[in-house]
Amino acid sequence: MKALLILAAIAIAIPSFSQTLESKQINYLVKFKSTRDLQTAMKKSVMSGTKANADQKVEVITEQMVLVSGKNAASAPLLKNQNIEYVQPDYELGLIETFKADGQDQKAQVMDYLMKNPQLMAKAKGDNPLIPQSPNSGAARDPLINKQWGMLDMGATQMWPVAKNNKTIVVAVIDSGVDYTHPDLVPNMWRNPGETGKDAQGRDKATNKIDDDGNGYVDDVVGYDFAGNDSLPYDKSVAAWQLLLGGGNPGHGTHCAGNIAARGNNGLGISGVAPNAQIMALRFISEKGTGVTSAAIKAIRYAVDNGAKVLNNSWGSMGEDASEPTENKALRDAIQYAESKGVLFIVAAGNGFQGKGYDNDTAARPAYPASYPYSNIISVAAIDTKNQLGKFSNYGVKTVHIGAPGVKIYSTVVGGKYSDQPIPFLAVWEGTSMAAPHVAGAAALYWAQYPDKTMAEVKAAILNSAAPISSLKGKVSSGGKLNLVNLMKY
Template sequence: MGASFMMVCLLTTSAKAVNEKVVVAVIDTGIDTEHKDLKKTIWINVGETGKDSQGRDKATNGIDDDGNGYVDDVNGWNFVDNNNQVSDQEGHGTHIAGIINTQFTQTKHGSADLQLMALKYYSPKLSNQMNIINTIKAIHYATMMKAQIVNYSAGGAMPEFYELQAIQNARKLGIMMVVAAGNETEDTDVVRYYPASYRLDNMISVAALSKDGGLTSFSNYGKNTVDIAAPGKLIYSTLPQNRYGFLSGTSQATAFVTGHLAAVVADKKPANYKLAFESLFKQAVYSPALKGRTKFQMALLNEIP
């Protein structure tokens, strides 16, 4: 699906939830912010809320109140149309958001809340290059606005210098990225898939498991380049307009891992991303079926109901 129909979520490795909130940036096709299951989890930019000096609502006054370069970016930003309308016409981003929310809710033990920052980067009407440019802008936005995790369920065959640079900048701030391994049935030790193949230590690459515990027929794999596997076959989740449905892909597996990682941040408050990843992998189980297919032969197996 061109620049592969998948996207990314971010997480600060200082990982201390401000006001008991864990902020995950979902770089995708947007999110239905009015979906009944997601409404309460949508990130709110406090710099664009309340009244301005003239008594107008900052959310709709047409002014960049927080001075971040984006006007009225209350829930995130639409990089496709360069506005604050983050709604999802494709359905993919809303599906991903629902998986993250479900896994976070089912896995966390404390009182922290999840906030999903909607960063719309993808449109099938745009060229691959434009989608990549939007990805880079979205990563910079998530970093600037201090998301604590970036879920990027997407990728492609070619490395991009400015994409790598954006991820490295996020890494300097301790931000973790959970990224899709890809849906091409390729060995990514040989046939690279980016951004997963950048192999930065603040990044986890995720393959997709089928119902039987082995990899799906479509999932990419790699003994040295894929870190973990998670459910990615016929996953039930939210869709726009209060609907639900099943989708498959390493995108869904990536969201599954992101939800667990967000819960780790909420509960453990790890001091850095290495400790966060350590805690995450303690939730996974060894799977002989992943021998030679992933780096650690570990899988998150508890299925979404």
């Protein structure tokens, strides 16, 4: 995927910054030096009538940051305020994996394949179905467990019977959304306590069009959609033919969610690593497979402020934008906010370049946010069934921490189904995006067992309990792969 993009520093000469970029229709994130400075600037602009022109919009993102969007956003009066810490474009972010055919020859082959397999021409399921009630799940073995080689490899089936498996830990899936109607995910979807039950008038809080809990979002029952700006973070995917010819989202978030916390022992399908953890669905990546930094920030802040202890981030980039002088500081600030609140940030290590992984420690353009230096990050490489590092997987003994299953991964997919192939017979679910959810689930399982542990202690337990394998020696800081048997005894 293309770069995750970077900070454009404001330095001293704000007017020259504006003049340079004014011709481009770019949106800008503006961080003020303090909350008071932002409030004063907003009040002043409203009082003077110069907040924005008719083509511009100002949206508060955090207590110190606003998004200035619209035509000629670079000329907005707020960007000229002297109490600004930095200004940067609202950089585009995206999924790491892409299944798009490249070149005319590949596209011709795809068209021939599609003509022979017309079922792949079917439309993807529509957007925003109603959120179902959480069902009562029975107790029976999940019939498709044996298709989840990763669960067997890490010893999950040995540890589930002895783990507490309580629902105290919330894992935020910050991604393309989640199919919250999937039978194997519905029982474990996080339910916002402030948006469930009846209000004072006897109406269902989930659908009363009121922000009952005062968190700034209306009817956010299972999470929020920051790409579509609504309370239904459904994983809107594209049809197989669109995926092959134009790229986009194949149901990425739903696949990640299943390996984190598909309901276990309910007689359906599969089980996640943490079979009773709660899944908070936060969508910032659209069906096109891309999102923007401002939406990612809002998703991260929402997760932290609403009780998630583990954030799964199976997205990133091959380096930050080489055309810009420095990094995506706004995204860094959001991750540091999670760090300050004791929240783990699990992230995919990156899928290299043209199918070949590289060293995040030494690359001119390492993967981000995997290579950020914050203490709450666990960066995850991908291994296969033979304990080999995936050929596509990035590594780095300083910046990548552990390996986990990430090749031909079986999980939940949009529409109540299961698969290890986003495109039947043509592509398999593989990537560091698939490896990270295994670690996110492990963190949830362990933290539920040892609720008094700190973020740092949970991270240390995961890394120190890794099972050494030769392919990861000198490649990741732990030198090994995720092992639940070791972890749960740590």
